[in-house]
Each structure stands twice: as C-alpha cells, then as structure tokens.
Amino acid sequence: MRKTGWKITAVAALLAASIGLNMKSDLFSVFASASSSGGTIDQLEEELASHFQSRSEHFTLQYKGDKHKLSDGLQNTINVALSQDDYTAYILDSYLYTIRSWGNLSTIKLEARYRETTEQTAVVDEMVSKAISRIITPQMNEHEKVKAIHDWVVDKLQYDETLKHYTAYDALTTGTAVCQGYSLLAYKMLKASGIPVLIAEGKVKTGDHAWNMVELSGNWYHLDMTWDDPVVKQAGTQQAESRLSYNYYLKTDEEMRADHQWVKSYPAATQSYSSELSRLESTDSAKADVYEKLTTDLGLHWAEPEHTVASLVELEQDIREAVMEEQTSMHFRYLHGSELATDLPTAFKQAHVSVRYSAHYEPYGNDGSMLVQVQLDYQ
Known part of the structure; x- marks a missing residue:
C-alpha cells in the first residue's frame, strides 16, 4: 500500500510583513517578546534558528539595514534558519511574522506553533x-x-x-x-x-x-x-x-x-548501493563477511545474473533442470513480472515434467520484476 498523509504546513500560516512608521503599536500586543539587539542577516539567521530550535513561541528580533531588503528576503532567511535542523523544520506547524521599521532599524515579531513540545x-x-x-x-x-x-x-x-x-x-x-x-x-x-x-x-x-x-x-x-x-x-x-x-x-x-x-x-x-557493497566486500577484507551478509539480508543478491530468470525459455529450462535434480524448491527473480502469471504455467507445461507445484511471488524493487518461490511436489 502506498502511503502519504503528511502535512506541509511548517510555513503555511504566514502573515505578510508590514513596514511603516504609521503602524499601530497595539498590533504587536499579542506577542510576549524576548528582544534581541540589532544585527546582520547572518546574525538574524542564527537567532531565528536558535529560537526555533528552543521552541520559542513568541519572540522579537531586531535588524539594522535596508528595510526593503529585509522585507523581500525575510522568508528566505527563515527558510535558511530552519534548514539548520530538519527535525525542528518538520515539527514546526505554522508561524506568523510582522515587521515594523523606523529608519534603518526594523523590529521583527514572530509567533510560532509546534507539533511537538x-x-x-x-x-x-x-x-x-x-x-x-x-x-x-x-x-x-x-x-x-x-x-x-x-x-x-x-x-x-x-x-x-x-x-x-x-x-x-x-x-x-x-x-x-x-x-x-x-x-x-x-x-x-x-x-x-x-x-x-x-x-x-x-x-x-x-x-x-x-x-x-x-x-x-x-x-x-x-x-x-x-x-x-x-x-x-x-x-x-x-x-x-x-x-x-x-x-x-x-x-x-x-x-x-x-x-x-x-x-x-x-x-x-x-x-548504486548494491555496487557499493560489492566494492566494499572486495576492498575491505576485515569486513568482507559483513558486506556479504548485508547483500543477502537486503535481498540484493537476487539482482545478480545467477539468480535472475530473463525469459520464458530460460524459465522452462530451469524447471526441467530442477526436476531432473529432484529439487524441492526454486527461488529466483523473474524479469518480466507482469507476465509471470501466464509464463509460469506455460513453462511447466512446455517442460513436460511430471510434478505438481505451488508458487508465491511478490514485486522485487520497483523495476517490474518479481521475486518468485516455487515449491515442487513429486507425489
């Protein structure tokens, strides 16, 4: 089953920044602020990151510089601050900010909500x-x-x-x-x-x-x-x-x-991780057994040619050989997964073998192939 259901709301509730001397002071009365001194954009990023990571819900920052540059770039500055820690960024539910400027000094007030305390x-x-x-x-x-x-x-x-x-x-x-x-x-x-x-x-x-x-x-x-x-x-x-x-x-x-x-x-x-494990197995002799076990445990070995059946003709030949050797099971990856339901009975019929079988198969990765396990019954 393919699953989603997450909410991209970390920056969903954004109050557009307001700039100007005529802004009413009571606009900010809802904020309980912890003020910081004015600084550069880089300092602003660090202060924002610190407040977000400490889960501050109401805080005030100050910036000295071009108020228009601040207004145009504050969203990006917040994004950069959040990028310092993905955990914080993805538990941040929403935030609102306002800007009030006097000359080259701007006050930024921010209110944030988090999904996790x-x-x-x-x-x-x-x-x-x-x-x-x-x-x-x-x-x-x-x-x-x-x-x-x-x-x-x-x-x-x-x-x-x-x-x-x-x-x-x-x-x-x-x-x-x-x-x-x-x-x-x-x-x-x-x-x-x-x-x-x-x-x-x-x-x-x-x-x-x-x-x-x-x-x-x-x-x-x-x-x-x-x-x-x-x-x-x-x-x-x-x-x-x-x-x-x-x-x-x-x-x-x-x-x-x-x-x-x-x-x-x-x-x-x-x-490719499979190729990387193969490289490590051949170059790190002290851990070769570890990489070999990882390859097997992850099922990556099924992608290797010796475990792959590429056609109906090859499937028929493998069935005939398995029966001749009186094997009780077969386990392989079949490249043409969408055709397996018809190819498997066809291969058994064309192999002319006297044996009953049962099969279980499931998708292997997302390349369209199937991982197949066949039980053979000679009674």
Missing part, C-alpha cells in the same frame, strides 16, 4: 537513546547501523490510517504515524548514531510525501521507511500484517524517481 522531544530523545543502546553495538559500522535502525523503525511502527499522528513522539507513544512521523523518528535515531541524515519531501502518486536521505561512505542515498512498511491484508481475514521490505532502502535518484518526485535541492544520489 520540548517535553515531548525530551521523551523522544530518552526513548531513542534506549532503543539505540539495544540495537546498536560498538562493533557495528555505519552500514550495519542504518539497517538496524531501519528494521527497528519498520517493525516498531504501523502506518496511521487516521492521518492524525505526525511526530516522532506520536510514533513512539502510539506506535503509529504518517510518513512525517516515520521520517522524524528515523532522523533522530540516525543522527544519534552518527549517520549524516536529512528529511526529504516531495510527491508520490497519492499526494505529498516525506522520507529520509543518508550518507554512507561518502555517498548519499534515499531511504523511505514508510514505503518499506507495507500493510498487507491476509486472504480471507480482516487482519493486517506488517511486513519488512527493502524496496526503498538506500536508493539512487534514478531508482527513486520511478515513483517519487521532489523539487527541492538535495545531495545527488548516484551510486
């Missing part, structure tokens, strides 16, 4: 610290840490079908969240483990969406834990089963663009 974030930090102490060991390298955190988050959470839980606090205390909650929790855990991480936003077929990006061995990758946590209805029941997947685990820009779009500028993700 400082007390709630403290709970998140404590729970994240405890989780990391359980799932991360000193022997793990950064690749192993990312997988451990991915698996913990996907196993811990279920997608919030009510679209009410947006924060890491919601995710940890209720066990459910929309994509924004997944991304915020992943951000906290990855950053606490020393992994460079970002929150990315964009669109998918069903609407707005958020996910993460991480840097490993100098390469950036996309990581969508929400979409790696599909909800599957068991046949004949109303019970939902959450299954672990790696279809959106450490993907390149090209791989993600198959069903994710984004317009903001993010670090380029160009290196």
Whole structure:
C-alpha cells in the first residue's frame, strides 16, 4: 500500500510583513517578546534558528539595514534558519511574522506553533537513546547501523490510517504515524548514531510525501521507511500484517524517481548501493563477511545474473533442470513480472515434467520484476 498523509504546513500560516512608521503599536500586543539587539542577516539567521530550535513561541528580533531588503528576503532567511535542523523544520506547524521599521532599524515579531513540545522531544530523545543502546553495538559500522535502525523503525511502527499522528513522539507513544512521523523518528535515531541524515519531501502518486536521505561512505542515498512498511491484508481475514521490505532502502535518484518526485535541492544520489557493497566486500577484507551478509539480508543478491530468470525459455529450462535434480524448491527473480502469471504455467507445461507445484511471488524493487518461490511436489 502506498502511503502519504503528511502535512506541509511548517510555513503555511504566514502573515505578510508590514513596514511603516504609521503602524499601530497595539498590533504587536499579542506577542510576549524576548528582544534581541540589532544585527546582520547572518546574525538574524542564527537567532531565528536558535529560537526555533528552543521552541520559542513568541519572540522579537531586531535588524539594522535596508528595510526593503529585509522585507523581500525575510522568508528566505527563515527558510535558511530552519534548514539548520530538519527535525525542528518538520515539527514546526505554522508561524506568523510582522515587521515594523523606523529608519534603518526594523523590529521583527514572530509567533510560532509546534507539533511537538520540548517535553515531548525530551521523551523522544530518552526513548531513542534506549532503543539505540539495544540495537546498536560498538562493533557495528555505519552500514550495519542504518539497517538496524531501519528494521527497528519498520517493525516498531504501523502506518496511521487516521492521518492524525505526525511526530516522532506520536510514533513512539502510539506506535503509529504518517510518513512525517516515520521520517522524524528515523532522523533522530540516525543522527544519534552518527549517520549524516536529512528529511526529504516531495510527491508520490497519492499526494505529498516525506522520507529520509543518508550518507554512507561518502555517498548519499534515499531511504523511505514508510514505503518499506507495507500493510498487507491476509486472504480471507480482516487482519493486517506488517511486513519488512527493502524496496526503498538506500536508493539512487534514478531508482527513486520511478515513483517519487521532489523539487527541492538535495545531495545527488548516484551510486548504486548494491555496487557499493560489492566494492566494499572486495576492498575491505576485515569486513568482507559483513558486506556479504548485508547483500543477502537486503535481498540484493537476487539482482545478480545467477539468480535472475530473463525469459520464458530460460524459465522452462530451469524447471526441467530442477526436476531432473529432484529439487524441492526454486527461488529466483523473474524479469518480466507482469507476465509471470501466464509464463509460469506455460513453462511447466512446455517442460513436460511430471510434478505438481505451488508458487508465491511478490514485486522485487520497483523495476517490474518479481521475486518468485516455487515449491515442487513429486507425489
């Protein structure tokens, strides 16, 4: 199931800046201000970032300089300030600002609302610290840490079908969240483990969406834990089963663009993770077994030629060989996933083998191929 449901409202409620000496002073009476001295744009960015990160709800800043330059550029200045910490940016629900100027001195008053309180974030930090102490060991390298955190988050959470839980606090205390909650929790855990991480936003077929990006061995990758946590209805029941997947685990820009779009500028993700693991396995002999295990655990080995069936003719040959060797099962990736339902019975028929079979298959990644498991019964 493809899931969205996050709200891009961090800058949704914006009061247009007003400039002029004739502005009534009671316009600002609703603000309980903590004033700062005048400064440059760079100082303004730092002060804004500090107030947002400390969850200030009402604050006043001063700026010395061209009031028109300030008015035209304040929105960008706020965006830059928020970009210093993605966690803060994505728990900010809305903000309003006004500007009042006297000559070259401007007073900026800002009111902000947040989805998560400082007390709630403290709970998140404590729970994240405890989780990391359980799932991360000193022997793990950064690749192993990312997988451990991915698996913990996907196993811990279920997608919030009510679209009410947006924060890491919601995710940890209720066990459910929309994509924004997944991304915020992943951000906290990855950053606490020393992994460079970002929150990315964009669109998918069903609407707005958020996910993460991480840097490993100098390469950036996309990581969508929400979409790696599909909800599957068991046949004949109303019970939902959450299954672990790696279809959106450490993907390149090209791989993600198959069903994710984004317009903001993010670090380029160009290196295939499968190729990177192969390189590391061959160059880091001390950790070669670790990279080999990661390749297998993530299912990346199914993309290798020896595990791939590329045509109906090849499928028929593999079935014939499996029966001749009296194998009880077959496991492979079939390139033409959309044709598997017809190709599989056709291949068994054309192979002229006396055997019954049952098959289970599911999409492999988003390239149209299928991961297939066939059980053979010789009775």
